[in-house]
Amino acid sequence: MAPTALGFLPVAQPLDLEKSIESGQVFLWRRHDGWFCGPLGGKIAHLRQVEGGLEFEMASNSQEEVIAAIHAFLRLNDPIEEILRQLQADPHLREPLQRNHGLRILRQDPWECLLSFVCSIDANIPRIRSMINALAGHCGQELSLGECRLPAIPNPETLAEVGEAKLRELGLGFRAKYVDPLAKTIAAGEIDLESLRSRPTDEARKTLMLLKGVGEKVADCALVFSLDKLDAFPLDRWVRRAVQEWYFDGEAIPDRAIQAWAKEHFGGYAGYAQQYLFYRRRLDAGRSTF
DNA sequence: CAGGTC
DNA sequence: ACTGG
16 A cells, blocks of 8 residues: 555635646546545546645645645746736626636646647547546556546556557547547657747747647646746637637727737736636636536 | 527 | 547
8 A cells, every 4th residue: 555645724715626637727636525636747646625624635645745746737836816806807807717716827847738639620528538547547557545446647658559550440530630649749859848948939839730630729737837937818709709809899809919919918817818818708608618 | 598609 | 521428
């Protein structure tokens, strides 16, 4: 039995674990006995929000290591008060900021993130979940903690062996023709995702978009949700609609014009603004199929 | 009809 | 285009 670290991490800042995990950023996390169970820093973790902080349980022999991993995943070092203060200057964000108080951007593994959002193409959130679970279930390492079992995202090398036909069988549909070469390219070391963290946003974005199946939107998701580029602004159909309706009087605006506007209007934390716009627009549409 | 891409 | 929630 692997050593397990459990404990309590005081959190004195806006954080809603449930909203953050169930806002379409991560797709392997699940509820289990009032806890959230999911991959964290290559291991499996249990998290539960209680008064004043988080209870955690994770396979590790060091509490400090676990706490560091939680800090990284939940981005507890972000200047969240400053970010919220900036976003509150926008009247359209005030209501979503209140209603979704504590909704945070998460920092997930870049490979897991990129793979997930290539699978997100033209799919809804339950379908993305099902694809990622099928994929991980087929060739990912099985992690377990207590009674919770969780297939890990297969590494690129393992996934590269699966082949496009099998990926289709696993329910990926036409996305299989992107995921297969994606895994092979990353496995071959042609692009080092982790190294993009230290590159400027534009450069990292262009590099990601060299990959087949990675367009502007998927690249921006990887930038915001895994590579610390909080200035990127993932523009999906919901956010596009929200921006058109709320800021441009229903007028159709070209994507690059929206991007320029977002950069000007939201600045360095456009990624956070996007997540609140997305969340609110989804709820208002009455399709909160999270 | 779905957190787009080539 | 694939297909399933």
